[in-house]
Amino acid sequence: MGFGRDLRNSHEGLLKLQDWELKLLETVKRFMTLRVKSDKEYAALLLSLTQQTEKQEAADYISTVSKSWSQVIRQTEALGRVMRSHADDLNSGPLHRLATLIRDKQQVKKSYQSLHQQLESHNHKVTRSELDKLKATYRQLSREANNAKEKYREALAKGREAERARERYDKVTAKLHNLHNQYVLAVCGARTQQEEHRHHAAPALLDALQRMQEDMTLALRSILEEYCEISSLLTDDIVKVHQEISAAVQQIDPVAEYQPFIDAYRSPETPETNVEFDTSLLEDTDNLPANDILWNTLTADSLQTMLSSATEELTLTQQNLRTKEALADDLDAKIQTSQQNAEKTSDCVLLLSQKLSLLELRHAVQSLRSSEARLASQKTLLDAKLADAATSPPPPPPPPALPYEDDSRSVGSTDKAKERSSRFDTLRHSLAGMIRSPKSMLGSSSSQFFDVIPTSERPLAEQEWYHGAIPRTEAQELLRQQGDFLVRESHGKPGEYVLSVFSDEQRRHFIIQFADSQYRFEGTGFTTIPQLIEHHFTTKQVITKKSGVVLLNPVIKDKKWILNHEDVALGELLGKGNFGEVFKGTLQRDKLPVAVKTCKEDLPPELKIRFLSEARILKQYDHPNIVKLIGVCTQRQPIYIVMELVPGGDFLSFLRKKKDELKTKQLVRFSVDAAAGMAYLESKNCIHRDLAARNCLVGESSVLKISDFGMSRQEDDGIYSSSGLKQIPIKWTAPEALNYGRYSSESDVWSYGILLWETFSLGVCPYPGMTNQQAREQVEKGYRMTCPQRCPEEVYKVMQRCWQYNPEERPKFSDLQRDLSAIKKK
Numbered sequence: 001m002g003f004g005r006d007l008r009n010s011h012e013g014l015l016k017l018q019d020w021e022l023k024l025l026e027t028v029k030r031f032m033t034l035r036v037k038s039d040k041e042y043a044a045l046l047l048s049l050t051q052q053t054e055k056q057e058a059a060d061y062i063s064t065v066s067k068s069w070s071q072v073i074r075q076t077e078a079l080g081r082v083m084r085s086h087a088d089d090l091n092s093g094p095l096h097r098l099a100t101l102i103r104d105k106q107q108v109k110k111s112y113q114s115l116h117q118q119l120e121s122h123n124h125k126v127t128r129s130e131l132d133k134l135k136a137t138y139r140q141l142s143r144e145a146n147n148a149k150e151k152y153r154e155a156l157a158k159g160r161e162a163e164r165a166r167e168r169y170d171k172v173t174a175k176l177h178n179l180h181n182q183y184v185l186a187v188c189g190a191r192t193q194q195e196e197h198r199h200h201a202a203p204a205l206l207d208a209l210q211r212m213q214e215d216m217t218l219a220l221r222s223i224l225e226e227y228c229e230i231s232s233l234l235t236d237d238i239v240k241v242h243q244e245i246s247a248a249v250q251q252i253d254p255v256a257e258y259q260p261f262i263d264a265y266r267s268p269e270t271p272e273t274n275v276e277f278d279t280s281l282l283e284d285t286d287n288l289p290a291n292d293i294l295w296n297t298l299t300a301d302s303l304q305t306m307l308s309s310a311t312e313e314l315t316l317t318q319q320n321l322r323t324k325e326a327l328a329d330d331l332d333a334k335i336q337t338s339q340q341n342a343e344k345t346s347d348c349v350l351l352l353s354q355k356l357s358l359l360e361l362r363h364a365v366q367s368l369r370s371s372e373a374r375l376a377s378q379k380t381l382l383d384a385k386l387a388d389a390a391t392s393p394p395p396p397p398p399p400p401a402l403p404y405e406d407d408s409r410s411v412g413s414t415d416k417a418k419e420r421s422s423r424f425d426t427l428r429h430s431l432a433g434m435i436r437s438p439k440s441m442l443g444s445s446s447s448q449f450f451d452v453i454p455t456s457e458r459p460l461a462e463q464e465w466y467h468g469a470i471p472r473t474e475a476q477e478l479l480r481q482q483g484d485f486l487v488r489e490s491h492g493k494p495g496e497y498v499l500s501v502f503s504d505e506q507r508r509h510f511i512i513q514f515a516d517s518q519y520r521f522e523g524t525g526f527t528t529i530p531q532l533i534e535h536h537f538t539t540k541q542v543i544t545k546k547s548g549v550v551l552l553n554p555v556i557k558d559k560k561w562i563l564n565h566e567d568v569a570l571g572e573l574l575g576k577g578n579f580g581e582v583f584k585g586t587l588q589r590d591k592l593p594v595a596v597k598t599c600k601e602d603l604p605p606e607l608k609i610r611f612l613s614e615a616r617i618l619k620q621y622d623h624p625n626i627v628k629l630i631g632v633c634t635q636r637q638p639i640y641i642v643m644e645l646v647p648g649g650d651f652l653s654f655l656r657k658k659k660d661e662l663k664t665k666q667l668v669r670f671s672v673d674a675a676a677g678m679a680y681l682e683s684k685n686c687i688h689r690d691l692a693a694r695n696c697l698v699g700e701s702s703v704l705k706i707s708d709f710g711m712s713r714q715e716d717d718g719i720y721s722s723s724g725l726k727q728i729p730i731k732w733t734a735p736e737a738l739n740y741g742r743y744s745s746e747s748d749v750w751s752y753g754i755l756l757w758e759t760f761s762l763g764v765c766p767y768p769g770m771t772n773q774q775a776r777e778q779v780e781k782g783y784r785m786t787c788p789q790r791c792p793e794e795v796y797k798v799m800q801r802c803w804q805y806n807p808e809e810r811p812k813f814s815d816l817q818r819d820l821s822a823i824k825k826k
Helices: 011-052 064-092 094-158 162-231 236-250 259-264 279-284 300-341 345-388 414-432 446-452 472-478 529-539 605-618 651-657 664-683 735-740 745-760 772-780 793-802 813-825
Strands: 484-489 497-503 506-511 513-515 518-520 568-576 581-587 592-598 629-633 640-644 696-698 704-706 719-721 742-744
Touching (some): 011 162, 094 279, 162 345, 300 345, 472 506, 568 592, 605 640, 664 745, 735 745, 735 772, 793 813
Antiparallel strands (some): 497 506, 696 704
């Protein structure tokens, strides 16, 4: 039991502890200073009394009273001298050592903060920053390698400049493979660094801090013991007080001192995260192994260089480590000798500065040991690979091969690609004129499935297992048990189709190849995709021999929200969104006016996923102050999100256009509507993250609706962590979200306060006259916007509650709805 084992995540608590102890020591110091002052004043008063006492005339006889009185005066004078001597001893002894203890304790806190920051910074650099940089470069080189590969294939198909294209491909592939090796080594080192940090470096620093704390506690105890000895006057009543004080002082126990603190700040038993190779990096590469070094003609020289560099750096680190260990051992021996020769336990105060130096040396040693272990693990990985390869020359890198999974392109000529595109367009136009009828749900057996749905007679778009252009991540969520499968259009390569299957606890994705007017995986081809899927489903033939995947259970698409593009007629352009244009449209089945958000076809797959995330969130919600989802069109590109048409448009434009007509009561009503919608989202653990007037809509009867869920997240605990400031609305975002990427309903409450200010300022941009950075800096300094001219004082007080710096002090949306409803009734 101790700091290193129980307080690994209690850095802030340890700082509070040290601050509290420093305040306590300052209080003790003030007490002793006043005691010295009072003792000196008392001694001076006693001496003054003896000097002022009138001398008695000599009696003609020996007077016992006179002798007694003279003795009283002499003893009073002696008492004054004793009190002055005690005051001097207190000042030069306990009080002086206490001042030294305070300075050392301040230095311990400063050193601990510095060492902790260095430790965390180094660990973050090795396990996060450097890996993130390598991952970004890895993805870039993967794309470049794919582009070079495509150009090489095109050159082969055209029959010219093939050699030059191959040289370019080899050059880019060499860069990718070398970077892959660097990343493998970095992951290996980061994993080791993390283990060293968790189990050695961080606990060692905390245990060293605890020992310093205990030494200081012992030093304080010795100071108070000496204070008790000097200040004692040995009278019965004073002795009794002194015994009580001494008993209290004796209760100080350095070992047991921090047990209540440890119990209060005990770290929760949370599972430790591990550094692993990010296998998503391999999705766009050709057979690069995870956690394994590549040794071939492209990497042989660089691997030798890496090994030499790692060996040299490891040797230097080991030399430095031995030097630091020797210095630490020498200083430790000196401290032990000084403690044995010390005449008083109070002399341990003088050793604190040496112990602090020892703490810093031990920390340096532990950091070097972590580096040594990290470098040794990387060198071992390189040694093993080069030792295995020492008996034979390096092989050439594998040539571009025909892929089956959707992390590579299918092989085919330009004419075949055009044929496939033409076939896709023909199918799309034929589907537009077909009459659709409700279909029964799929049964569990293959015979029932294909009796109900004759695959050979129905186009792809009407197949129950065809999900259109849904994202890869959404497809993976739908695959839950052995043999589950669906077909989708590739997000990254529109016009290509992908079979997604759950097999052997993995989600596998296979490109459906199209060549010579036939669809296939490998082997037999079919004229349509439904025929291909029917064949593999009924015969239980494996998709590819290498994968061994068999189709067992078709995953049925959610018909409630699925619309075909032909179901929606687009009208006038309403504006542009984050991902594409927004149109007014009409739902053909009941002539219902709708709003249609479109997604640009050339957007990266990750942005298309973000586009569809809004629809996934809105499917779950039904509230008068939340914009309603009608459906999604994902059967082909471009993707549509169809929503209810809110005729009043966005709230910000509404405020600016109607500012001369709007009354204060109407503005309060808008505020209540927004609070009601956000209270509903809060109950669903939905974090909006972009609440602002521009993202609210004004419906019929001037009902305000929360909209634009493109940045929203739904979390089980209602808290979402992010990083980076890309596309973040600075002036609307809470400080903890900007500083630490921590989003919650409380951060939405901050944004709601900004929305209130926008409402009652009738559409003025927040923090007028300030840039985003200036506004952020001013908020950190405590600045809050002043009350708008049209805003009631009660509403401005609500804004101020929303802008509390501490998230826990902000109100809930349910409380805001209640309070603003009460204001509206006045």
